Each structure stands twice: as C-alpha cells, then as structure tokens.
Amino acid sequence: MVNAAESGRFRIGGAFDVNRLGFGAMRIVGRGIWGPPADRDEVLRTLRRVPELGVDFIDTADSYGPNFSEELIHEALAPYGKVHIATKGGFARTGPNVWVQVGRPEYLIQQAHTSRWRLGVEIIDLWQLHRIDPKVPAKEQFDAIAMLIKDKVIRCAGLS
Template sequence: MQSVDQQPAAQAGTITIGGDLTVNRMAYGAMRITGDGIWGPPKDHDEAIRVLKRTTELGINFIDTADSYGPYVSEELIAEALYPYPKDLIIGTKGGLLRTGPNQWPVDGSRKHLEEALEGSLKRLKLNQIDLYQLHRFDDKVPSKEYLTFLKEAQQEGKIRHIGLSEVSVEQIKEAQEYFDVVSVQNMYSFGQQKWNSVLQYCEENGIAFIPWYPLGGGDLGAENAVKKVAERHGATEFQIALAWLLAASPAMLPIAGTSSVKHLEENVQAATIKLTDDDLQDMPLPA
C-alpha cells in the first residue's frame, strides 16, 4: 500500500457522489490528452498513457472525460491505459456535444444523438454501466423534456448509475431534478470567475458535487495578481494555488486538474497538500 506522501491526492479529503461513490477531492480532467483544439490524437501517445497511469498512482480515483474530447480519443486512451480498472476508480463522462472541427462544439441534445453518444461511451470505456454520466449542455433547440427523459430512462435501464449536468443554472438543475436525482454539476469556476456562486451554494445545500473546470480562467487581472502573490508566498505554482483555493472554497468542490504532461500532473496534485493561511485568504477571499 502506498503512503499518503506517495498518494498526495488523498490529502484533499473525500467527497461522496450520489450517496455511494466516494472519491478523493483532487481529480483529473482528461480533455487535454487529445490533439490541438481537443481534436484528434495526442502529439505524444505514450506520454498520454503515462499520464493516465500516473493518476491512479498519485491517489486520483475520479477521472472526468467526454465522448467529444477528440472526439472519442480521450475515452479510448483511458481504456487503453487503465482497463481493467482499479476497483476504486470512478470514470465520469459526458454527452450532448458534436464535433465539427478543432475547437468547435455545437450542442445536440436530441434523443438520437444522446443514444449514440451513450452507447459509444459504454463501448469505448469497456463498461456495462457509466458511474457518472453528465449532460454536456442544455440544448435550446430541443425540448428539454426530450433529453431529460432519455437520461432518466437510460438510468432506469441500468446504463447510467448517476446523472450530472454541465454549465447549468439553479433553475435548470431544479428542472432536471423533476426527472432524476442530480448528483453533480460541472460549471466553469475559479477564483477569478465566480459567476456560478449561486449554483455552488445550491450544490452545497443539496449534497451535489460541484466540478469546476478552467481553474485559472477568468481574465480578471486583480484575481491573477492575487493568485501570483499567494503562489510566491508558498513557493508554489499559480495553478497549484488556484486548485488549493478551490479545495478551500467549498466541501462540495471536486477540482479536475487537466494536463498532458506527467510532470505537470505531479505538480498539480501537490495542490492537495497546500493549506491556505489567513493571509492567503485575505488576498484570495473565499466565496461569500
């Protein structure tokens, strides 16, 4: 058995998704192991495989992906690197986006597309059931009843264990909850981009995991300077501090640090060992 020092992700503490899936709160986002523009295979296939294998060695037991990453490439690499999966590994994937080219993400919430997406994910990941399946976006071109009903039925059929949502408002979460239990929400969130604070609060109050993506995003110069100041104080990278702040911001938070480099993965996961001080939190206040 590896020690805590060898598995730094365990120092982030745990979160339980859907009442029965307990994972370490430092997770991995597998979008960046694809090609430029999240399109096609990675430039270094072997490094991508090494990254995925290293995640579990570091104590990461939740990996986030989607059929649209590549498309398909991320899921295929996960299976290649990690199948048969460690008993405690949870893989969350998503459906609801098309890929028409690099950095192009048209939304398609039609039942036909989601059926194809789910079946494809099950096949590529070599699973009979997806532990966490997230709707990538609400589609304003399709009646929400169509895709919410599909997810409910797929769960009843046993193809999906738990259902989550991505880039949604509190109102959309409540709408989905009329069809099924929403166990996770994956929205853009960082110290410099906190427009979803109301969603984070709702998740905290309702036992829903909040999975923030783009942890250094926002473009807020004041926020960027604050992160830099705290990073210098700790002798840490700015990405490490951004992740440490997310962990401190809420017990509902499940950060997914994405990278295509083993070196950067190992650096990022060390964020779980950083404890922000009162001085740090004066420079980077927690959500109100």
C-alpha cells in the first residue's frame, strides 16, 4: 500500500508543510456537487481513512454541497491534529452543477467566517478564491482576502 508521506513534501505560503499527495473533497457530496452524499456513513469512513494513508492535506470548498463537504470533514476528522484543511469561496450555488461567481468583499469575508465555523477551526490554513469575479474590481477582492489574513481568519490565501 502506498503512503502519501512517500510523495515528498512542500511548503504552502511559507507557513506549513504538507505531503504532495492530498485529498480533494469535491465528490464527497451529492450528484452535481449538490446536496448530501448518497451514503453518508461511507463518506465518513473514507474521510477517517485519509490520514491513516498519510494524507495530511484536504481540499474542499463552501460551495461543495453547498456546505456539506466542510461539515462532513469536520464531523469525521475534528480535531484535525496534523491534517491541514484548505477551503475555497467565491461561488454561490443555486442548484446542481450551477456555479455563480460572487466576488463582493462582504460575501467573501462572510464565507470565510462561515467556513471557519463549519470546519470548527480558529484559523483556516489555506483559503482560496475560486475565481476572480469580473464584475468586482480585483483589488477589492484581494483587499478582502488581505483583511482575512490580518484578522487571523485565514493563515494563507490562494487562487484556485
């Protein structure tokens, strides 16, 4: 059996190191990345197995479900120990396979705070903006993210 620790390590944002092999949690929810999973118990078993396989980095988003992915990760793994959680914001969901960009600063800030609450962490290790919303000046979006770092809501930021 392969262990993710054998994949090597890299540094994220100068803040923490993770194994190169991580776990993407987009598909742990319902069809169309919408709603709860068909088999919640199987998802929880899978998530609990992830760290046993040496995976110490899990990537999710508030829009996966929406919200279900973050909630399941929290239920299965909190407290996280040596596992780092990355999440994303900047999409609103109105139905299966429907993704609406929302880059308004107040929305991004609200989403980061609610992700932090759903994940049950004091600070999000890595928060990523899904896309730059062309309807909102990029500087306004980046300023909101900088404020989240300054306020210690998120440790590192990225663009997905």
